[in-house]
Amino acid sequence: MSKRKRDGLPPPVDIPLLGGRPGQFLLRPWFDRVTIRWVTRWFFPISRGWAAARAADGSRERFVEELGMSDLPWGIVDRLLQAAQRAETRYQDTTRRWEDLFFAAHAPGPGELAQIEEERERAAQTLMAVRAYVFPLRLARKLPPVSYDVTSPQDVESAHGHRLRNVKAAFPVPEQPNIRQSHPVEGGYGDVSWLEWPSPMGDTARARLYTPRERKDPPTLIYLHGIGMEMEMWRAQSDPVNALARDAGIRVVRPEAAWHGRRMLPGYHGGEPALAFAPKGYIDMVQGWLVEIMHLIRWARQTSRGPVAIGGLSLGALTAQLVGTAARIWPRELQPEVMFLVVTSGDMLEVCFEGALPKGLGLLDALWAGGWTHEELARWRGLLEPQGDPVMPAERVVMLLGSHDSVTPYSGGLALARRWGVPGDSLFVVNRGHFSTPLGLHQDKRPVQRMAALLNDASGV
Structure with a gap:
């Protein structure tokens, strides 16, 4: 194993579709028209359900309160709440350990720092990916994109x-x-x-x-x-x-x-x-x-x-x-x-x-x-x-x-x-x-x- 792989972070992930001919086809105005529809009709509503699941901490009642909806497919909701609770626990635990190491009074070994940052990234990405469990709920119900409480x-x-x-x-x-x-x-x-x-x-x-x-x-x-x-x-x-x-x-x-x-x-x-x-x-x-x-x-x-x-x-x-x-x-x-x-x-x-x-x-x-x-x-x-x-x-x-x-x-x-x-x-x-x-x-x-x-x-x- 090379020194860089042992003591440093892996290189940033390349996005092949953004380069060369694929990127020339993809990065055109049609891409933006599709993306804005996806963001407003799917990503934001799914994120609203995801945020409600994080705050619910496994509770159906809290989820209903956070989402502002009660007529829900409970099998889908229960799977979402369980996944969110597992991912949240892992993320919070990893983040605490990350903070302790990166801001320790004495510098840990570079291998320890690289390892905990990779663990934090994986835990954070797993938490963000819990949105996938909201997708069936979004298919079944029209979720709000934003929980509006406009100030006067x-x-x-x-x-x-x-x-x-x-x-x-x-x-x-x-x-x-x-x-x-x-x-x-x-x-x-x-x-x-x-x-x-x-x-x-x-x-x-x-x-x-x-x-x-x-x-x-x-x-x-x-x-x-x-x-x-x-x-x-x-x-x-x-x-x-x-x-x-x-x-x-x-x-x-x-x-x-x-x-x-x-x-x-x-x-x-x-x-x-x-x-x-x-x-x-x-x-x-x-x-x-x-x-x-x-x-x-x-x-x-x-x-x-x-x-x-x-x-x-x-x-x-x-x-x-x-x-x-x-x-x-x-x-x-x-x-x-x-x-x-x-x-x-x-x-x-x-x-x-x-x-x-x-x-x-x-x-x-x-x-x-x-x-x-x-x-x-x-x-x-x-x-x-x-x-x-x-x-x-x-x-x-x-x-x-x-x-x-x-x-x-x-x-x-x-x-x-x-x-x-x-x-x-x-x-x-x-x-x-x-x-x-x-x-x-x-x-x-x-x-x-x-x-x-x-x-x-x-x-x-």
């Missing part, structure tokens, strides 16, 4: 109204918490470790870190995921962004948003509270993530003299661009030098009212029933859309847009790029939709390479 205009005003009235209060600079870093383990893209620190959301914020092995003071990319994306809960897959640690000497930080992955709220699936408690839930999550990103930018400055880039995909891009503009009034150390946005929009009302995801999930009907109007929602654009120009020059902004994007509609992203004056060599537009556009980075890495070149240029390399 008065509640949002009480929580966030002061932020609208004072630009400095919109995204205030927080105190820096103590961020602890786990012991590293060797991975396919570099040394892999994790960061943990107290979150303003009341839980523990987490981020996975890919560190290049042979570069002192590397530049740092903080790259944010989309809603419902939970990389920590699945086997590590090949990723052109994470590969920058190996290929471009860039330290890559992948934070986990509140209510996702290891931060899921009991009774909810990944990202669901942002929609369930809309619009306050979404505003809360974005505000909390911005604070955590400020924590990470300052940590990056404290641990390396290299420059910092902020970026993201979908929800992550919508959040990163708020950082890029809000940072104009932040201290210099919190101002990133480069920004990388994949499938984004500068028009959140268009995303809300015209986007395929809220339409397919019934969000608009829930908002109207909760007392919201178009005018009321429009009041909150200042907390959800980038205001003014970004802190970095337009030449250091890279954008990748899909001309068939129906989730963050292409028109809003293109208008933002034009408003900011993003130059042609940093604006990439492909004939794809919301899901196929980022997956296309497996075939055409030019947007990632452009961002990496700008970040390394900012390093003086």
